[in-house]
Structure formats: C-alpha cells, structure tokens
Amino acid sequence: MIPELGHFALVLALLLAAAQAVFGLWGAHRVDARWMSVVRPAVAGQFVLISFGVGVLVYAFVSFDFSVLYVASNSNSALPTFYRVAALWGAHEGSLLLWVWILALWTLAVAAFSRNLPATFASRVMGVLGVVSFGFLLFTLYTSNPFERLLPAPADGRDLNPVLQDPALAIHPPLLYTGYVGFAVAYAFACAAMLEGKLDQVWARWTRPWTTLAWCFLSVGIALGSWWAYYELGWGGYWFWDPVENASFMPWLVGTALIHSLAVTEKRGLFKSWTLLLAILAFSLSLLGTFLVRSGVLVSVHSFAADPSRGMFILAFLICMIGGALILYSWRAPLLRSAAGFDGTAREAFLLYNNILLVLAALVVLIGTLAPLVNDALGMQSISVGTGWFTSSFPYLALGLLGLVAVGIHAAWKRGRVGDSRTRLLIGLAAALVIGLAVVFGAYGLGKWQSLVGIVFGTWVIVSSLFDPIDRWRRKLSLPRAVIGMTIAHIGIGVCVIAVSTVESYTVERDVALRPGETVAMGRYAYRFEKLEPVEGPNYDGVRAELTVLRDGRPITVLHPEKRTYWVQRSTMTEAGIHSRWNMDLFVALGEDLGEGRWSLRVQLRPLIDYIWLAAALMALGGGLAASDRRYRARRLAEESPAVPGAATEVT
C-alpha cells in the first residue's frame, strides 16, 4: 500500500508541475498577478510530494520491501543500512527520482529567493523549471516507475552492485546531479530573459550566484567520481576519458565558460547573446549527460541501465528543450545587441579567448564521446575513440587556457594594454620559472616536456592570481568575497594542472608476480609481500594481502589490498591498499592467484595525485565564496542605486 502512495504522490507532483509551467509562463505573458500567484504554492507542493515519494522509496529499502521491483533488484537483506539508503540512486529509476527531487529543491530555492525579482520574470523562471520538471516526472512515471511491484515478492533481493557499495560513490551521484540540475536554473533564467526580451546587467547579477553554485557542486561531484574510480575500480587511474566521465566533464567546461561570460555581462553589459547560448548549452549538455548515461547506448564502465525506449524519450525531450530554447534564441537574441567595444588585450578579450578555448575543449570531448554513436547510427563499422584523442589535444588546450589566465588576470576592463602590467607579468613568470624548474629538477628530473610546461604554467597562474588580493590588502582596500573566491578558484586550477602534470610524468607503475616474503623495489621505495589471509565482511568474503612499504630500507607503512567476492551477485571486487603521504600515494592492488604460490600485484607510486581532488575542493570553495558575495545578497539596493563605476570593476 505504501509504495502506491509514493507513486500517487508522483502523479500529483506531475500535475502540479504542469500547473507551475502553464500558470508561470502564461500568467507572465498575460501579466496576470492572480495566475502568477499560483506558481509558488505549486512549487512548494511539488517539493513536498516528491520528497514524500523519495521518503517512501527510502522506507521500502530500509524495511526490506522486496515486493517493490526496484528494491528487489538493488538491495539485499545482508546489505548494510547506509548502502540501503544509498541504493536509492544505485540504478536508473531511483536516480531519476533523485534528479527530479533535486530539481524540486533548486526550484524551491529559486521560489524562496526570487521575491525581490520582477514578478513576471520570476514567474517565467519558475514556469520554465516547471516544464523541465514535468518532462522528467513524465519520463519517470511513463518509462521508469521506481514503485513498480514484483509479485509474488522474492524472499531476498539481488543486491546493490558491489562497485557501488562505497562511501564516496554513495554521495557522488547526488552532488553530480545537484550540479547538472543547477544548470537548469541558469537555463531557466536565460529562457525567461529571452521571453521578457530584456537582458541587462542586473539580470547577470541574479544569474551569477545560481550558476556558480551549480558549478561548485558539479566540480565536487566530478572529483568524487574520479577519486572513487581511483581506489574502487582498482587499478589506480584517476581519469579514463570514459563516456560517462566525459558526460559530466562537458557541462563543467561549458559551465566554466558560462560563469566567466556572465562576469563580463554583469560588469560591462557585453557578450549577452553568447552568455545566453552558453546557458542553453550547459543545460543541454547536462541533459545529454543524462541521456548518455541512462539510455544504455554507450559502452562504459558505469552505465547501468539499458533500455532503448527510455533513450528515445530522453532524446525527444532533449530535442524539445534544446530546440525550443534555440528557436527562442534565434528570435530574441538579435534584440540583445550591445554596442560597447573593447581592446584586443582588455580583460573582456582575454575572457573571450578563454571562452573559446573552453568551448573548443568541450567540443573535443563531445566529438570523442559521440563519434562511435554517430558511426553506429549511420550504420558504419563499429569504432571506438582511443584515449589518445583526448590526451593528445587536451594538454595544449589546457596550457593555452592557463597562459591566458596568467596574462589576462592583470588586464584592465575595456582598455587594457599588456604593457601596463609588464612588471607583474615579468615577476610572475620569473617566479613561476624559478619555482617550477626547481621543483621539477630538484624533485623529479625531466619527464615529458608538457609536464614541465604544465608545472611552470600552473605555478604562474597561482602566482599571478595572488597579485591583486595582496595589492588590495597592502593598500588596505576592501577585499570582497568575490575577489577571495576568484583567487582561491584560480589557485585551484593551478594546483590541478601541476598535480596532473606530475602524475602523468612521474608515476611509477609495475605489474608483478610475487610470493609471500618477496620484495619489489621501485627507486627508494620497496614493497614487501608479507602474507595472505582470508577476510569476511557483512555481505562478502575474500582474501587480504599484507604488504610492508619500505623507504630506504626502513618500513614506513603497511598496506592491505583485498580481493572480495560478494555473495549475492558472485562478483569479484578489488579493494586497493593506499597510503597517502603529503607528496605521493603508495598504491597496491591485488590481482589473482597465479599458481606456485605467486599472486599478481599492481604496485604504484603516484606523486601529488591527491592534489587533483584537493584542487577541485579549492575550486568549489572559491566558487562558494564568490557566490555568497555581499552584492548578490543586497540585490534590491544595487537595483535602486545603479552600480558605482569603478567600485567593483576589478572583480571577475
């Protein structure tokens, strides 16, 4: 009975979403306050109903209700409680429910914080979000009802996929989805602006914090996924250019372009149509991500659902959402021309170049991800795109981007000459060269030349982004959160590139066959295989190896990699043994029994790898600080007194 209540709640939520869309859009069109007054209650009601649905499903999981098909497929009586809750988003149906719930949450936030926006504009934003919500609820109910019954109920469930039984993966999808869905808000703001036929600097100021916040969630979500792949998929890589990873990376790249383009729109009233296009694109790529992951058309390590009818529905929905927005765009964008100009070396120009590179990077990823699909759809021979496609193009795009950040960060708005910031440029570059080369040759020796350039450029970005805040502090000027946030996020990018460059050049990796008692040496480090012993967990058993890691002959730590067999699905999982030092990870994964008492082991030394994820945390922290800047909170004030020129022009 209870699952049916959940199902019923979703049906009611669908009706409310329809009401929200119709009253929101049509009410704003008629400028009818009574129609528009329906929207906020509809948003709130929808949130309550979907939350109820989520609660019902969680209850079904926690109470072992195997008469619900989704629970029976993704849970088991031996599954620990934490994973029974996380199993909610362990497969397709629940993930969708999570998607709409997060959308309802974002919409609720918009409803709560949009009271000081013009009524018609707010109403249109929520109307557009209502359309998105309607589409996804319809999709959920029509193709993927999480409350579907399985009668007679089985005695026990088929268990959650063992690779998903991990703390990082339990929180990775909600964060990733929060990022994806957050771009729906930017999309809705863009559509509303086009419907209003008015896009000014105030609009950009409303849109910026929402977009930045979504971008922060996406950054953390992607980083968690990468971290999880690193230790859980077992073999020590942090990024595989897997279609599902790419699906989350594309909206991130375009989202990064969008937050910078929005900065120009807010400060200078430029790039208006470009900003709109990026907002549409970022959300479209989020939808495409959902399509790629959930339709089962991709060969990927993470795509768990495979059902073409779902794919067709999402494809149709995708065409409606993107096509509709683009038609609106081609109709309205010509109205939004801006007349102001700028020099080719002004800050606007650098942001434009960066935008171009970011979109180009997204295009590279898109081509690499979709080429096999397009080829299949055209009935040609089946191909796959090797990681070489990405790894041969990305370093150059990234280095170009970094160089532009390091130089452009000093440029002034409108009329910037590179000569004006010559001192800062030279000091920055000199510092970067000294630090970068000292680190490379002092600690590692020459690796790939791209890594050398990457480390120097990464350092350059970090040094460059420190000039402005230090200067402000020395002159006792105000240091708004937007500036601090921007600085931290740019430092994050620098750290990320330094870490990736180091990992790519200086990782030591060996696959070896060892007997207990034997040792494998790697430079100053050595791994001694001590022993093997059986282990048993709540829903698995397996073997556990013990290895002592020696540095210069002295033991520094003991690692315990495991090979687990999960009982229900009879699947084998590798749990890596990892010890993180401040400058590198000591990694070992246990392979299989090779006979004659030997086991296969993969041993690695990965320098600075943890800093990749730390960098993502820095970016998210920076974004969060920037989004909480005072001037977004004091919107009403800012609107009444037009921005004082020069007061905050340093900020991007």
Added chain:
Amino acid sequence: MIARRKRMLMVAGILAGVGLAAWLGTQAFKSNIMLFFDPTQIAAGEAPADERFRLGGMVEKGSLQKTPGTLDIQFLVTDFRHTVSVKYSGILPDLFREGQGVVAHGRMQGNVFVADEILAKHDEKYMPPEVAKSLKDNPPPPNVGT
C-alpha cells in the same frame, strides 16, 4: 585601404588557423580511432596487420592457460564460428571469466592477437554491445555454441 587590408589579413589569418586546427584535428582523430573486428572477420583476413584494433567475442570455456608463477596468459576468443588465440601479460579485470564476453585492444602478430588491454564490464550479465550485435547478425550454427 589600410584598414581593409588589415581586415583581409585578419580574415586570412583566421581561416588559416581554423584550417590548420581542422587538419590537426582530423589527423589526431584518424590516428586514434580503433576499429572493431570479430573472430570471423579476422579469419577472413579483414583485420589490419599492423594497426591496433579491438577484438571482441566470448572467452571460450576451458581455453584459459596461465603460465604458472608469471603474469602471462593465453586464451581463445570465439564467436562460435571461428576462434582467435589471444596473448596477454598483466592483471586481468575482475569480471574476466571463461564463457563470458570480452573486448581486447591490441594487434595481430602472425595468427595470435597480442593484447595490451583487456576490458570487461562491471556487470555480471554484461556482453559488449559489439559482441552482442555480431552474434545477433551472424547467429552461430545450432549444433555448436554454449
């Protein structure tokens, strides 16, 4: 006149840049795509002799041979009409099993496919889409197979 010439030069420069980028892009793309072949196509000599490609099929039951104490293994990949012998040195993915689907990256050396990467999916029921398609398009003769 000077402004016009400047603009012409700029347009030419942009075109040259875009052209170069497109050329580099297609070259990089060409050198990085990998084609898929099944054992029947390899038996028919369709697979390239000196290029990396992807081989897909089922791991034949009872064909897995390990050289004890080393990482070297050898097994047969079959589409139930032809088989190809595959050599690999390294750690196999967790879901590699006899009788299940597999995709290997590598190249032919004589009659043996030398793999540098073995892929298996994180799903028990998994059959690589290409393998499924290849088996569907050319169903195995009824008296052979599983």
